[in-house]
Amino acid sequence: MVRQQMESRDIHDPRVRAAMRKVPRHKFVPRALQSVAYADCALPIEQGQTISQPYIVALMTQLGLPGPKDRALDVGTGSGYQAAILAELVEKVYSIEILRPLAESASERLEKLGYRNVQVRCGDSYRGWSEQAPFDVILVAAAPDHIPPPLIDQLAPNGRLVIPVGTSRQELLVVEKGATGKAHRRKVVPVAFVPMTGEAPRTKGPK
Numbered sequence: 509m510v511r512q513q514m515e516s517r518d519i520h521d522p523r524v525r526a527a528m529r530k531v532p533r534h535k536f537v538p539r540a541l542q543s544v545a546y547a548d549c550a551l552p553i554e555q556g557q558t559i560s561q562p563y564i565v566a567l568m569t570q571l572g573l574p575g576p577k578d579r580a581l582d583v584g585t586g587s588g589y590q591a592a593i594l595a596e597l598v599e600k601v602y603s604i605e606i607l608r609p610l611a612e613s614a615s616e617r618l619e620k621l622g623y624r625n626v627q628v629r630c631g632d633s634y635r636g637w638s639e640q641a642p643f644d645v646i647l648v649a650a651a652p653d654h655i656p657p658p659l660i661d662q663l664a665p666n667g668r669l670v671i672p673v674g675t676s677r678q679e680l681l682v683v684e685k686g687a688t689g690k691a692h693r694r695k696v697v698p699v700a701f702v703p704m705t706g707e708a709p710r711t712k713g714p715k
């Protein structure tokens with residue numbers, strides 16, 4: 509998977525490639541899909557949700573520039589796969605999932621696989637996780653139509669937020685907060701994520 513889907517594209521960070529090699533993706537997909545776990549596509553998981561395409565997980569991780577001493581927020585735990593990848597690369601991962609059955613099964617799965625540096629919480633991530641902020645890296649796997657302001661607020665100075673934004677057309681954005689707290693955003697690539705539910709669709713974004 510790493511040779512065919514990462515090295516031939518633009519995944520050049522050796523730490524990210526190593527994490528993608530190490531985490532057993534087949535343990536994060538439903539049993540019936542284990543034989544295609546490493547295919548170059550997103551796959552369905554429980555509750556009508558998806559585990560993202562491996563390349564997109566690697567790309568978002570690489571864009572987040574995770575460092576060994578970093579604290580990361582993972583939004584949209586789903587299967588827990590992205591949280592596990594991050595857990596290989598940072599000191600501590602906080603992960604939020606809005607659907608309780610997914611939060612519970614991902615938490616059990618991560619525990620069984622020995623990930624002691626991941627904490628999963630069931631809740632709406634629109635407001636982030638203020639008790640554990642600030643975060644050096646925030647990766648979001650569900651698309652709102654605007655960037656939730658609390659996620660920018662909860663970025664540490666020099667922190668990076670990677671988030672799909674849009675409805676019918678979505679763009680993956682990177683928001684970098686400078687040392688002085690000023691945020692700068694850039695578009696990376698068109699993407700297709702499940703919509704962010706909860707408060708996001710009921711809230712008008714800032715102008």
Ligand SMILES: C[S@@+](CC[C@H](N)C(=O)[O-])C[C@H]1O[C@@H](n2cnc3c(N)ncnc32)[C@H](O)[C@@H]1O
Pocket residue numbers: 557558559560583584585586587588589590591604605606607610631632633634649650701702703704705706707708
């Ligand atoms: C593409 S899936 C996540 C894939 C996941 N990162 C993985 O590795 O399997 C998006 C997830 O975001 C969750 N989600 C959607 N809106 C949310 C919200 N407001 N707060 C937290 N989770 C949310 C969905 O329930 C879904 O499980």
